[in-house]
Every structure is written in C-alpha cells, then in structure tokens.
Amino acid sequence: MNKNVDKKLNQFIEEKIQKTRLEDVMSTRFARYSKYIIQDRALPDARDGLKPVQRRILYAMGEMGLAHNKPYKKSARIAGEVMGKYHPHGDSSIYEAMVRMSQDFKMRVPLIDMHGNNGSIDGDSAAAMRYTEARLSKEAEYLLKDIEKRTVPFVPNFDDEEQEPTVLPAKFPNLLVNGAMGISAGYATKIPPHNLREIIDATIALIENPNLTDDEMLAIVKGPDFPTGGIVQGKDGIKQALKTGAGKIIIRSKTAIEEISKSQDRIVITEIPYEVVKADLVRAIDNLRINNNIEDILEIRDETDQEGLRIAIDLKKGADAQFILNYLYKNSDLQIAYNYNMVAILNHRPVQVGVIELLKTYIEHQKEVITNRSNYELDKATKRNHIVDGLIKMTSVVEEVIQVIRKSENKSQSKINIQNRFGFTELQAEAIVMLQLYRLSTTDIQALMDEQQALKKEMDKLNQILSNERILMKTIKNELLEVHAIIGQDRRTVIEDEIEAIKIDHRDLIQDERIMVGITKDGYVKRASLRSFNASKEVGLKENDCLLFEEEINTLDTLLMFTNLGNFIFLPAYKIDEQKWKDLGVYINNIVPVEKNERIIRVFSITDFKSNKKLLLASKQGLMKQVNLSDFEVTRYNKPMRAMKLDKDDELRSVDFEVKENIISLSKEGYVLRFNTEELPIYGLSAGGVKSMSLNDGDELAVAFYAKESDDFYFLTSRGHVIKDTVLELPRYARNRRGVILVERQKTNPHYVVSASRLSRTQVKEDVKVRLLSTKEALVTVVSELKYVANKFGKKMLDDGYYMEIANALGEEVETKPTPKKKAEAIDEKPAKVIEEAIITKENKQIRLSRLDLFDEE
Template sequence: MSKLPIDPDANTQTEPLSRAIGERYLTYALSTIMHRALPDARDGLKPVHRRILYAMRELRLAPNGAFRKSAKITGDVMGNYHPHGDAAIYDAMARLAQDFAMRYPLVDGQGNFGNIDGDNPAAARYTEARLALASEALMDGLAEDAVDFRPNYDGTLQEPIVLPSAFPNLLANGASGIAVGMATNIPPHNLHEVIDACLHLIKTPDARDDTLAALVKGPDFPTGGVIVENADTIAEAYRTGRGAFRVRARWMQEDLGRGLWQIVVTEIPYQVQKSKLIERLAELIQTKRVPILADVRDESAEDIRIVLEPKARTVDPEQLMAALFRVSDLEIRFSMNMNVLIDGRVPKVCGLKEVLRAFLDHRREVLVRRANYRLDRIAARLEVLEGYLVAYLNLDRVIAIIRHEDEPKAVMMAEFGLTEVQVEAILNMRLRALRKLEEIELRAERDALLEERGGLEAMLADERVQWARVSDQLKEVRNLFGKSKPAGQRRTLIAEAQEIAPVDLESMIEREPLTVILSKMGWIRSMKGHQPLDAENKFKDGDGPGLAMHAETTDKLMIFASNGRFYTLPANTLPGGRGMGEPLRLMIDLPNEAEVITMFPWRADGKYLVASKAGDGFIVGAGDILAQTKTGKQVLNGEALLCRPVSGDHVVVVGTNRKMLVFPVAELPEMARGKGVKLQKYGSGGGLVAGDSLSDAAFITLAEGLRWQESGGRTRTEPDLTEWLGKRSSAGRMAPRGFPRDNRFN
C-alpha cells in the first residue's frame, strides 16, 4: 500500500511568533499560579501539600497509628497524584513536619527532619511519618461528599480539589511561594486568635478591619521572637494584605555576679538559620564592627541559648543589642503579601477580612454538603428499617414465603409493597436478628433517624442555624488547638519598638594608636602603638616594605589608587600585626591593574590635591572622597599619579622634563569629581618633548621658599622662586641646580 504524500501547507499553521510565544507563556504562567505556587484561600494548601496529606490518609497513617517510611509516602504521592520529582515532594513533606517552620505541624515525623541550624533532613529511606492531629481536622468530612473530587493526572484515581479544612490553615500555618509575575508570603498566626476573628465575623458580617486586627494581634511565629511594630502599622497591613513586620530576637540579661553579666538570646526571628546567625555574629567580632561585643557562644540544646559577652561590664546592654539589631539577623523584616487563590481559580491580594470570609464561606458549603450527604444516608437507612419492620409484623408469612416460594423476592414485593432494596435487606438478614428485642431497637433507631433528619432539614432551611453550627465547629477546634493547650499559646510577643538613641558604632571604638603597614605586594596589617615608620618588619618571601603611617583605631583609612578611586577602611578592622596581614584586595574591590598610590587617615576638614599623570588635577574636599562600599568612590578621571594634602599658599609642580612651575593655590578649582584642569603644559610644541608628563607636586609657603632633600641627606633651600612663578598650565623653567634627579620633592 503506497503512502499518501503529505501536503506541508495543509499541516502548517502560520501565526506571528510574538503571539505564539505569548499564548504558550500565558498557559505556563497560569499553570504555575493555579497549580503550584499560590495557596488556596479555603484550606491554605498548595497542590503538593494537599496531595501529600491525602495520600497519607489513603495509606491509613492516622495520628494514633503506626509510622511509615517517608520513601513509601513519597513514592505513593509521586505515582498516584503528583508526577514531579521525589526530592521536591519529600522536601515539601519534611517542611510540614518541622516545628520550627510550621506553627501547627501537619505531619508527625520520626527521625531527622532537619533543624533550625539549617541542616537538611535525612534521606527519605531513613525517616518515617504519619499524619498529625491538625491534618485530621483538615480532612474531616472527605468521605461525606464535603468537597469535589477530580481525576488524577492519568485518570485512574480521584483526588480532592480542596480539603474541608476545619480551621483556617492559611493564616494558622502561613504560606510562601513564587509564581510567574506574582508571589505570596503569609506569616503564621495564632489559631485561637484567628478563630476568635472568624466567630466575630460570623456574628458581625460587616465587621470593621480594625476590629478584626485587634483580635488577630499579629503573626505568631513558631520560633517566637518579638514583633516591634505599632498597632496602626499592623492594622494597615491586615487591611490591605501587604505590609512588613519587624521581628527581633528575644533576649535577657543574665547576672554572673561581681558586676559581670552576659546576654542570652532564647528566641530568634522566623526563618533565620541559627548557624548562619552565629557565623555573622562571629564575623562582627572578628572585623570589630561592634567593638563592645567580645564573644559569642552557642550553648543551645533542645532550646535556643546564644550567649553574648560584652567587652566590659560598663557596656549598656540595650545599646549593645540595638547595635546588633542593626547589623545582624537578630532583627529582620518579614514582608507580608497575602496573594491567594479565591475559590481555587482567581489570584488576588486579600486583606484579613477577605481571607476569613473565603474560609467561612467554604466551611458553610462543607456543612451544607455534609448535611445533604447525611440526609441521603438517612433516607437509605430509613428505607431499610421500614422493610425490617414490615418483616417483623409479618414474620411467619415472610418465613413461609422464603421456605416455599421459588421466587421469594418477587412474591414479597407484590404482597407487602416492598422495594427491591428492602427485600434484599430482609433476605440478607441473619436469623439471630429475628428476636423480639431487635424490633424494639429498630423502632428506636428509626425514631432517632427521623429526629436527626428533621434537625438537618431545619438547619438547611435556615442560614442562621447553619452559621451557628459553623461557630460550634470552630469552637470545638479552638478547644483542641487553642490557648488551653500548651502548643496553642502565643509564642511571639507583640511590643511597641522602644526608641533607643541612634547607636554610633564608631563611638564605641576604644581610641588607641596604630601603625599601619602596607607591603609592596598589597598585604596590609596594623601594629599597636606608633612604631618607627622606618623600622624593619617581616614580610613574605619576595615582598617588602611599601607604605607605612601612624593612625588611631578610631580613624577611617583612606586609600587612593591609580584608577582614580578612593577606598575607605575602618582602621580598627585591619588584621593584627602578629602575622603578615591580609591582602588588601580582599577588603576592597581594587582591580588587579590598579596600584595603591597613597594612604592616609581621613579628616573631616581636610582638602586634597589629586592629579593625573597627564598633568590634570583639582582640589577635592574630605566629604567627597569618603566611600561607603567596597567598590570605592570614583573621584579623578584618568590615570592617577598623586594625592597631596592642601597647605601653604602656592603649588609647585615638576614634570618628567625637569621643568618646574610655581603658581598660587587659588588658581586650582575645588571639585567633587572630574578630570580637573591643566597644572603644567606638556606636549610637542614650544620646544617641549612629546610624551612628557607630570612627575610630582607639592604645597609651599612662598615666603619660605622651596626645600628638598638631597641623596646624601642634606637639605637644600631655594629661597627666591620668582624665576619659576607663573600662571597655572604654563610650561615652567628648568628646576634649580641640585634638584633631585628623580624629579621628586621629598
């Protein structure tokens, strides 16, 4: 059989590339938003978490039952409901079991499920898990048609679209996720307070946002801590669904006797890894960023205990903690963005009232569906009971029919007017049920079911009764997980931020003399005291002395490089002089091709001449050279040659051509950044040699003349500089006899 030719035109669809990409990306974005990253406002779960809990329920892992291997659970979730990576599924399940991540854990884990230090859980083959009590409350009613089900990914099984959720899990445990073009970050809350807000909203549907915010005082993190925000800020965040909360560690001052004390941190902010926090505090001590902090120790066991030792007993503990709050994760800002799926379909940033309303509407719908399901079950049972009672009233005849008739089913249906269901129930009845007492029990059961049916029908007919029943259910959950239980009490303290005077870390540094040494290869160190600058020091092999200067621990060290940038280093953070120091390029972002020209201590009233090899320069103030980052601050454009502090009334410049020029300081402009102006003329014209450049510059007082030091150490003076006086940017005249051959003044 010959193949039919394929017509490319008939099998090709033409459309603009932008439209094709846009449609496909939109499909991907919607899939990520609705089926992966954003939680449902009704049960507060993402699909992966919902599938994990449902799969564990199908495995009959009840809170009071046995544990099962996490690998088995992960495999069932992946094979039956969630066709994604097993690592992602296990990580999601492990988080549900972490009491430092979940305010009300939904999985009861056995084994290593990670810790607050940031260590990962053990492999799935080593850990075991079962459902927690809170998960049972989330799934109560699944077998009673409380929610809709849908086919799983391959159509072989059914999975719930949403869980019945007996409590507002979205707010109780929080959620976080990054979708396409949107994200969500919801902090955990105290379940008792959230249910109180739900009850108030049921009682007063048009409740004010401020009233609800007064009931839900703020987030309640599983790791505790202290929220330092005023009530108005918290209320505004809950009204709009967006905001941020400052969360601090909880600490106390521990008396050691004899006037000594230490600070003990007992709770750290949510989602802060303790090990990284300790590393950061140790780094602050090493770099002397907080000079009044002497040591940090981690004495944690089951509870957190981080010990902070002050530098001296005279240190104010409030000031020390204020300084640490500024520069470490002992204080964080937790951003809230309540972006959730409404009815599982529409992403929306909701305020507290909208989120609670979505949950309550869901609970009412679950109540109605379970009531209708129960009515259907009652109707089916009543039908069977009526058949049983007919059989008891005509017991002898029923027995005779069963014994003698070939088709007892049809005869009984015709003679007693019974339905097929009733006859089947009678025929399947056991002989032991034919005693007289059973008839009494059947009538009692029928009366009880009729009474229950009447109550359910009355509830379905009256919305107020429905809301009353929802309130009763919420109160039952509150009794299980509320403040009456140790785990239900509020852990995070809500407090007004006490305004402490701004902490000036520089003022905490003890003022001590230092000698700073920078080697030729760029290794920097500091030595205590003002050592002789020409003293011999040890250097690495192949290295030698470069620059040396006297400073104090309170100084800011300015470093000027050939790329025209100024870099700032606190003198107290320099490595000690016992070793060879550390590479300067690790402390500042100094390019490999750039060389250090000079270094000096910063003075607020200082002014400096910066000049390039091309002979351009200007005066810059101290405030314009101070750098705030490791990358430094660009001041001079071009290849820099020198930086000199401004003094005297005239400037002397000398070029590589040995031409010297003297002109007034007033002719130099003061700038913050740029190329500057020409200091001395070079070039090929006027008898000058091409390629000449600036060699050195100095400030003098004209009346005192010019002094320089000869190679033998003798000082020479040129008292009359009239011959070299001129205007800035002129060529100048040959330097005086005896001027150093290297064309430098020093």
C-alpha cells in the first residue's frame, strides 16, 4: 500500500514539478514584474501623458457622463466603478490618483474637478472618498474627445467583460503640460509641467517645420511653468533638458523685503518651489531660529489665506534682510534644485527623450486619431447617404410602396417585397418600413435632399483628410488652435537666465485700493480708509496745525514730499500705517529721519514715474531748475534724498508740476517775472539751479509755477489777502530779470507774497477746491468764493497767510487762445493808471518801478 502511494507521488512530482535554478526563476519573474510596472503602472505614455490608473479613471468618468457641466458624483462611487471594471487594485491607490489630478498646486491643468477637501499645499491629506465628490474638468474632456468614434485601440479588461482604451485621443500634449513623476524598476521619470499655450505653439511650429532646431524650440518653450509659480533660474539647464531630456535647474521662491519700521525689515514669501510642502518649509525655517542657526529671525508666521500664499519672516532691528534671505536659500527648501529626467513609454519601451521627440510622437498619435475618426465619420456618413438616397428614390414610387407594404403580412416580408419590387437594398428597405408617414410631406422630402447635399460635402472633406497629408496636418493644427484659445492660461513661473539674477517687484504684493492721505504743515502723516474718512466729522490735528495735503489716492501711488532744505522724501502710500482719520498721524521723523529745522513745503501724489513729466524747483535766492520726474524714482528710500543743491543760507521755496509754456515767479516784496519755460535748463537731482529771477537786497523768491498764457493766477499775502491777476497782462522777459511790481508797498504792515497758484479756465468752470493755510488754521473753499473786490490788495480770507493751493481740474483742460484787449482810438486814449513805487538805490538815486517797466539786472 505504502509502496504504491510513494510510486504515485514520485510520478506526480516528475510530471508536475519543474526543476530549475533559483537565480533563473528570480530573473524571469523579476523581468516580468519589471515589464509590468514599467509599462502598466509607473511611467506615462508619451502620447497622452497618462499612467494606466489615470487613464482608467478619466475613461470611467467619461463613461459615467461626469462632464464638467454635469452634477458631481461621490468619489467612492467613481473609485468603485474604476476598481470593478478596469483597475483590480486597492481603492486607496485609485482615490489618491484622483485627488492628485484635482490638485491645482500639483497639476498645471487639473483634470478632475473635485468638490470638498482635496488636500492642501501644507501636505494635508484629502477627506475620505465618501465625503468628496468629483467630475471631469473641461480640460480632461479634451483628452477624451472623440473616443467614441473608434479613434484609439481598445483591449479587453482584466476579466474580459469590458473594453478599455490603451491610450486617449488627447487633444493637447498632456505629458509636457502636466508633467509626470514615477519610479519603476530600473527607470524613473521626472518631467516638469509646462505652459499649455507654449507647448501648443511649439507643436504647431513643429508641424509647419519638421526640421525645427533646439534653439528655435527654446524660443517658443521658455521653460517649465509650475502651478505654484516661483522663479526658475538657469537657461542652460533648460536648453539641455529640452534637447536631451536631462538637465538641472534651480527653483527659487518669490520673495520680497518689507520695512516694518525705519530699521526693521520683514521677508515675505508669496510663492514656493514646486512639490515643496509649505508647512514643512515653515517648520524648517522656524527650527533654524530655535536652534540659533540664525539669530536675526524674530518670528515666522504662515499668513496664507484666501487671497493667496504668504509666509512672513519678521527680522530683528538692524538685521541684513538680503543676507538672511541668501542663508535661507542655501539651508532650506526656499530654493531647490530640480533635475529633469524625461522618460516616457514610446512604442512600448521606456525612453529618455527631449521635447522635440515627444512632440513628434504626439503629432504621429494625432495623425492616427484624426485618420481613425475620419474613417469612422466617413463610414457613418456613407451609410446615412445610402439610406437618404433610398428614401429620396422612394418618394417617386411612394403609392406603390404603400400598396406593397399593405399587402405584406409582416415587417420582414414587407422588406423583402420592397427589395424585390423596387431594387432597394436591405438597409434602405429597413429605413423605408421604419419611416413615419408624416415624413412623406414635401417639407421633409426637401429636408432629405438638403441632408444629402450636406453629407456629400462632409464626405468630400473627410476623403481629402484621408488622402491628403497636408490637409490632415492642417486639421491637427486647427484643433490645437481651438484648445489654445479655450483652455490656454498665462504663464505663472518667471524664467531667469542666470542663477543669481532675481527681479521681484514688491509692489505686486500690495492690495490695490483707494485710501485717504493727509499731511500737515508740521509734518504729521496719516493714512485712513475711505470709510474712516467719511465717518469722521473732523480731522485729528495738533494745536495750531493744519493739513497741507489732503487727497484720495491709491495704495500703489507714491508720495513725493519736498522739504525746505532741498530734499525730497520718497514714501509709497502703502508704507504709511493705517489709522483713523481723527487720529493725529505719525510724525515724519518716525518714518524717515529729518533735520530739526526741516519742514515739508509741497507734496505730490505720483502714480507713474515713467512719464515724460517734469518738476520745477525754485529756491529763496531765485535759483531754479527743471527735473525729469523719472529721476525721483528710487529703490532705497530710508532717508531724505537731495532734490536740489543749495547754498548754506538758501532754501527750497517752491515746487511745481506739469510743464506749461510759461514760468511765473513772484518775490516776497511783490515783484513778478514771466519767461519762457524753454529758457530754464533740465538738471539732475544733485545739481543746483541757475539764476532765474534777479532780486533786490533783502528780497527773496516766494513762489514759482508753470502757467499758460490764457491762465489767471492768485497769490496769497502775509496778511491773509488773496489777489488775482492775469498771465497775459504780464510782459514776457528773458530769464534772470527782476520783472515788474504787482503789490503796492506800504510803509507799515506791508503785504508780502507768501504763496501762489495758477487758475485755468477749466478750473474756473469746475469751481475747484482751494486750500488756504495760515500759521494756525486752514480754510478750504472754492474758486468762486475768491471773487474779485475793488480793494487793490484783494480779498481778505485769513488772519495771516502761509500757503495756498488750487486743486487741479478733473476734466481735460481745453486749449484757449487769449484775446488781447482792443486798443482804443487815439482821441479816446487816456493814460493808464499804473501802480508804481519809488526806490532809493545804493547810489541814492530815486527810480520808479511798475508792472509795465523792464529792469535788467544791475
């Protein structure tokens, strides 16, 4: 008994069990496993840029009808559909692939629109699949488009019950647009995402010129375009990668340095490198602070909100922000190296290739897709044309056809009888017996004839695509252009040629909003929201202080504040701390250090420094110069900068904006000089001015401004009187003259000129606002209130005069030519009454001056 069992057992072993070496078994099995994970798991196909699990998810969702404009469905239901029909693996791997395709910080063009928590850039995992919902994105639909038209090959699924595509039609080069990462046996891939518009432009260029060079390709595809933005540095690495599929680049965060106070800065990070987890980055930088690797970091905060990513690193006072930033680039993931390894499946083999080879593979794929689609549509159109042709022929024998059908016993006999009697094919006979009677009307017969014409045109078009290579390529190009126009997006990543080059405009970080800014004559600066301004009944001021500047501006505007010492303060509006309008504000010395005797004399709000505008600067001693506005734009502004070089006993008295053809200057004692603006040279900031108004001993320049010949002007006296005059009535002299006298001198308590402002016809028409300042208070009125009075010293408005400014017109100033007064006939002419004054010169000679006299410099 035992012998028989042993014999049978040995016989079974000899028949069923193979004897082979272990290393041969391992080699064979591992080769099969490697082939599987290389081709069917970890590496993307070069044609549609998808791994098998991604392709199966998208196809399944397409079959479920989850278009971008249809309702969401539970992610668990989608994962179950994919797992049950196409992907016999764990549901977690399917769901993780779904989540990644929906994350806009991982995918340059997300392929799934997920509703709910789908993870975050902080490394948070998505909510469980039972909570989230999903549907296809609009971009994913372009990958699936025309799949129902037999455009791509299908194979049986794992249990032979379903069919699944081996590749998607892919109406754009998804592999380069979304990139890929994967590790398999002996192979890995790392392809960065690129800009869809650039990749489509490159594909079209390759269609038009198959011999496109690498340099020509690099001119179109600038480099990677990461969904997280950032700065890519190293053009040579990009060029090498585009050519060979391997290269190295540097990805640097977008950063800016903000000033907390005059001696304290803050580093702000607004974009981080691709695939860097933000929470880990913040933790790593904070560990550098805790471990005292770098002592100048005060605090690091993650201030990310719905407005966007923001990491703030507050530095200690006096810290070198640029040095700390360079340290963080070197010792944290604020800057990382990215190594291209562009490996994809081409012709069932893993190959490392450059961009041109990938795009050529994609173009060949599209040629197959369009050809297969055209064959499908041609076959469909041919069948329909055959049916329509039969229906049209039937209309000529419709009565006989009806008789034949009525005499037939059933549908199948009707079809046979019609075929035998009239010669219709089986397909035509089927259409005839299924035809509804109302379709036999004249209208529907015409519709059939119109349809036949349209079918013939379509068939001709499809035949041309199938027979003409040039038309086929043109069709691919047109479809790419359609995708370019509909789903193309602007580039997010900045490309820098050199690794050390970094150009960041910190103004891009500032929220664009309207604010109210006020600056007092004593140097207090305040910024308030429009809500606070409108809610405040009165402005907060120190005793005997008043607003020199009050204007609604933009946070991105810059204030230019000129001081009596010939300096200017460059102050971006967003740098001013926001307060309530009823607060006193911040003293200028707490923002920018100024001298004890330095005070603000004029303020301008500038939106654009690139314009060709100029400023007029005039000093107490009569020196003037023009300066280009662009010269005042600076990058470092932590202290006052020189606007005009002055002598020790001189000071800046007046600054004006917006060039006009005349310059009007008034002296303290009431002299006025008008000369052509062209006579005054344009100098830089470090230069002094040229002598532009000759002054008597003891006299000094009070104000100078631009004016048109058609303008009037008002000037304010030390006794608070406002006097009006006209530019046209002033004689035009050469520069460096004394001019004529406007104000009659009084021996006791004389009127001295302290300020002036031009007045155009448009300003009069708009009745613009006028700001009058005394040494203790401000009066805000309008032009119409400065009515002319008979008093030769004008209208009294204040107790004493300090400064006046007439607001600019809101509308465009219309050019009007002044009309000179007509001369009366000789018999009626009377000598004009002229204001004149006797002056005793050093030589004890008495001379008389009037506004009609011309005086050269003595």
